[in-house]
Amino acid sequence: MKLPVSTxxxxxxxxxxxxxxxxxxxxxxxxxxxxxxxxxxxxxxxQTLVKSGVLAATTGPRGGFRLARPASEITLLHIxxxxxxxxxxxxxxxxxxxxxxxxxxxxxxRPCILAEKMRSANEAWRRSLAGTSLADILDALPPSAHARTxxxxxxxx
Amino acid sequence: MKLPVSTxxxxxxxxxxxxxxxxxxxxxxxxxxxxxxxxxxxxxxxQTLVKSGVLAATTGPRGGFRLARPASEITLLHIxxxxxxxxxxxxxxxxxxxxxxxxxxxxxxRPCILAEKMRSANEAWRRSLAGTSLADILDALPPSAHARTxxxxxxxx
Numbered sequence: 001m002k003l004p005v006s007t008x009x010x011x012x013x014x015x016x017x018x019x020x021x022x023x024x025x026x027x028x029x030x031x032x033x034x035x036x037x038x039x040x041x042x043x044x045x046x047q048t049l050v051k052s053g054v055l056a057a058t059t060g061p062r063g064g065f066r067l068a069r070p071a072s073e074i075t076l077l078h079i080x081x082x083x084x085x086x087x088x089x090x091x092x093x094x095x096x097x098x099x100x101x102x103x104x105x106x107x108x109x110r111p112c113i114l115a116e117k118m119r120s121a122n123e124a125w126r127r128s129l130a131g132t133s134l135a136d137i138l139d140a141l142p143p144s145a146h147a148r149t150x151x152x153x154x155x156x157x
Numbered sequence: 158m159k160l161p162v163s164t165x166x167x168x169x170x171x172x173x174x175x176x177x178x179x180x181x182x183x184x185x186x187x188x189x190x191x192x193x194x195x196x197x198x199x200x201x202x203x204q205t206l207v208k209s210g211v212l213a214a215t216t217g218p219r220g221g222f223r224l225a226r227p228a229s230e231i232t233l234l235h236i237x238x239x240x241x242x243x244x245x246x247x248x249x250x251x252x253x254x255x256x257x258x259x260x261x262x263x264x265x266x267r268p269c270i271l272a273e274k275m276r277s278a279n280e281a282w283r284r285s286l287a288g289t290s291l292a293d294i295l296d297a298l299p300p301s302a303h304a305r306t307x308x309x310x311x312x313x314x
Contacts, residue, residue, distance in 0.1 A: 001158050003246045011271045012252045036256025076274055089160045095169045099193025101309050113297045114168045117233055121285035128278035140270045152258050 006045045007083045009037055013046065014054065014079055018071040018134040019141075019149040025064030026153055034153055045083070052082035071138060077129035090118035163202045164240045166194055170203065171211065171236055175228040175291040176298075176306040182221030183310055191310055202240070209239035228295060234286035247275035 013031050020026060026034075028043035035042075046065055049055040056068040067074060092115035096103050111119075138146070170188050177183060183191075185200035192199075203222055206212040213225040224231060249272035253260050268276075295303070 001160055001241050001246045003158055003248075005248065005250070007247060008250060008252055008271070011275075015271065016258070032256075034256050034258040035252050036259070037252070076271075076278075084158050089158045090164060091160070091162065093162070093165060095165055095192050095194070099189075099191050100312075101173070101191040101306065102193070107299070113294055114165070114172065114233075117286070117289045117294070118168075121233075121282045124285040125278045125282040128281040129274070132274045137270055137274070142264070149258065155257075 001089055003080065003084055006041075007080060009035065009042060010045055010049055010079055010083055011076065013042070013065075014049065014067070014074065014134055015137050016149055016153065017055070017065060017067050018074075018138055019146045020066070020153065021150070023066065024150075025058055025062065025066045027064040030064070030153055049079065049082050052078070054078050054082055067134070071134035074134045075130045076132045076137075077126055080129055088119065088122045090115070090122065092118070158246055160237065160241055163198075164237060166192065166199060167202055167206055167236055167240055168233065170199070170222075171206065171224070171231065171291055172294050173306055173310065174212070174222060174224050175231075175295055176303045177223070177310065178307070180223065181307075182215055182219065182223045184221040187221070187310055206236065206239050209235070211235050211239055224291070228291035231291045232287045233289045233294075234283055237286055245276065245279045247272070247279065249275070 012035055016031065016034060017024075017026060028046055029039055031037070031046070032039035032042045046055060047057070050057045050065070050068075053068050054074055055065045057063070057065055092112055094108070094112070096112055097105070097108055169192055173188065173191060174181075174183060185203055186196055188194070188203070189196035189199045203212060204214070207214045207222070207225075210225055211231055212222045214220070214222055249269055251265070251269070253269050254262070254265055
């Protein structure tokens with residue numbers, strides 16, 4: 001069970017955008033350079049965050065990516081599910097209804113207890129990620145981090 | 158992020174073995190027939206549970222698989238990690254130390270806050286699975302289930 005490598009990329013890109021302040025944008029090129037990532041592939045990944053409503057993309061000479069809503073309203077779960085999808089890692093194929101041990105359908109109206117427990121674990125994971133917003137992440141960074149990020153993101157020398 | 162299809166197989170096989178009572182064994186053929194699963198592939202998967210200490214395998218004419226310890230001491234986490242490994246789904250490659258925004262090493266002695274939050278979510282998932290034993294699963298089944306499982310597992314007609 002693995003999350004895509006780009007999960008780390010997008011968590012960091014979203015954190016960086018959150019540090020730029022309201023309305024400020026950054027291009028895929030700027031974000032790629034800032035994070036030392038391959039620009040073309042990063043640009044595609046950033047589009048998945050746009051599709052899922054985490055980022056907004058603006059066009060034009062000063063266009064780029066920005067958060068689509070306040071950092072306090074974007075959780076780690078929003079970003080992780082934008083990258084990896086929201087489907088649960090455990091799939092119940094109703095083994096209990098097949099083979100010599102098959103249960104009759106009337107005993108299978110409620111979900112399998114094993115599937116239920118696997119679902120609960122996934123919900124615990126999702127709840128944990130949903131409990132941290134980008135604003136929480138920013139609060140946990142050193143006070144000097146925001147100014148440094150802004151300076152390095154905009155420095156084109 | 159997906160668990161292998163065999164996760165469901167092995168959760169059900171372990172539950173079935175737990176229902177057979179102390180000392181009783183079942184062969185891969187019996188378990189495959191009971192659950193309607195491909196025997197050769199299931200036999201390989203059962204060996205992963207033996208390697209991880211969840212099941213014990215005995216040889217000889219009455220040989221087969223049984224729980225390696227009491228059902229109360231085998232959790233869903235033991236089984237899931239036997240199938241899928243225990244490595245965390247999120248990998249931190251220290252993006253914060255690369256590119257134009259690279260932080261100096263002395264600011265990276267503690268883990269990245271994003272990696273920390275991802276680790277916490279994984280721990281929440283693991284804790285949830287570790288909180289349910291096979292004995293708990295058996296307790297949640299209808300009282301008639303155990304006798305029926307035993308009868309169908311040993312019925313060779």
